Amino acid sequence: MKNFALMGAAGYIAPRHLKAIKETNNRLVAAFDPNDSVGIIDSYFPEAHFFTEFERFDRHLEKLRIEENTNSIDYVSICTPNYLHDAHIRFALRNEADAICEKPLVLNPWNAEKLIKLEEQYSNKINTILQLRLHPSIIALKHKIDQAPKDKVYDIDLTYITSRGNWYYASWKSFIEKSGGICSNIGIHFFDMLIWIFGDVKNSTVHVMEHDRASGVLQLQHANIRWFLSINSETLPEKIKQSGQRTFRTITINDEELEFSSGFTDLHTESYQKIIDGKGFTVNESLKSIQLAHQLRHAKVSSLSEDYHPFAKLPLSSHPFN
Known part of the structure; x- marks a missing residue:
């Protein structure tokens, strides 16, 4: 049985980590969050020590x-705001614990490169959560693409709309310097998955980069991709709006839809088991998607000269989103 500490216990994603720790038959020893709305811990580890002050949390882990003793920490799970990931990973290493960090691992490529060097100085590892790589449909797709002719290039449309309320714009997530913007905060899993399956980035054009949506065209070794990300419910297709759904996720590959709507949020336990087995995803494996998200965030926006409907079918030389 391994001992865990959790940072960011009041965050949206923390319950999935608590569940994963429990389901892999391990235990949470200590948790930290400046906010004390962490009653969810009672459902998993009511005996865990909880701190709202980082200094006391730091002192507690150092004491262990x-x-x-048998309570010393083996893993620090990091569910804190994106801009703090780098510092909290370093904190885990200094406490002689492996880090398990939510996406995005860091916001800037040079932070990731420094973490790789830091990891070499310690005997502990840095792991990140890239759960799409564990989804059965995605694994099957990768196998299919790997078996295809090496010169084949696919046409892909990616749309991911996950509606957020007004609270979002008052939180750290709305500040690009803290969240990395929509490409890092919303799109990083999809960019990682696409690069993992279809190869390295060859070229990229950004057509929209706003606080609540982004779109562009991405050229990989084996794919040309039109992508659209949004947190604004007004961008949902009309049929989805009428159904009351607030999330719309679709990927079509050569006009064939990839079905992976179920199981998307249930892969943290499998992620944890692989990490405990020494098979977690490393900093190096997440570096390419971090580089891409950073590039998109700072890219010059190339305006479209025509009015396009968001779900129109257009050649990949242009882009369907306005």
């Missing part, structure tokens, strides 16, 4: 480490 120095005393070398």
Whole structure:
């Protein structure tokens, strides 16, 4: 049984980590969050120590480490705001624990490169959550693409709309310097998955980069991709709006839809088991998607000269989103 500490216990994603720790038959020893709305812990680890002050949390973990008792921390799970990931990963390493960090691992490529060097100085590992790589439909797609002729290029449309309320714009997520913007905060899993399956980035054009939506055309070694990301419910297709759904996710490959609507949120336990088995996703494996998200965030926007409907079918030389 391994001992875990959790940072960001009041966050949206924390319950999936709590569930994963429990379902892999491990235990949470300590948790930290400046906010104290963490009653969810009672459903999993009511005996865990909880801190709202980082200094006390730091002191507690150091005490456990120095005393070398059965409560010393093996893993620090990081569910904090994106801009703090880098510092909290370093904190885990200094406490002689492996890090398990939510996406995006970091916001800037140079932060990731420094973490790779830091990891070499410690005997502990940095792991990140890339759960789409564990989805059965995605694994099957990768196998199919790997078996295809090496010169084949696919036409792909990616649309991901996950509606957010007004609270979002008052939170850290609305500040690009803290969240990395919509490409890092919403799109990073999809960019990682596409690069993993279809190869490295060859070229990229951004047509829209706003606080609530982004779109562009991405050329990979084996795919030309039109992508659209949004947190604004007004961008949902009319049929989806009428159904009351607030999320719309679709990927079509050569006009054939990839079905992976179920199981998308249930892969943290499998992620944790692989990490515990020494098979977690490393900093190096997440670096390419971090580089792409950073590039998109700082790219010059190339305006479209015509009015396009968001779901029109157009050649990949242009882009369907306005």
